[in-house]
Amino acid sequence: MAETLRNTLKAERERLDLTQAALAERVGVSRKTINTVENGVFVPSTILALKLATALDRPVEALFQLDDSGVSPKQDT
Template identity: 65%
Template sequence: MAEHLTTTMKVQRARLDLTQAELAERAGVTRKSVNAIETGHMVPSTILALKLAKVLGVTVEALFAIEARPD
């Protein structure tokens, strides 16, 4: 079984009525990075995951999870 990262970032961002660009600015990254994380094309560094969670007012565990999926 392979593992992959899931995220509630889009939901958390919508809860605060933030655009990808606004979240990116607050977290100090590009909008493209936020989009790549939301769509599962990029796994954030630990530091970035902590920054995003802080900006969104949630724990890292509420923002990201590891799921197993069949190969």
């Protein structure tokens, strides 16, 4: 089962009227890194995800969601 990470990075970046380059500068990565995260090509490290959330003034959970199509809900035993 392949898990994927969905994100709202582009929408949140655009909400603040930031370019990819401006966001990249805020978090200390290249514009290409921002592009690949936005397009789901690259899954960011926890540190980068937290830096992005801080830079966009959003909780990390608002930016990244695990695609749970195929993940069974946890059952109490």
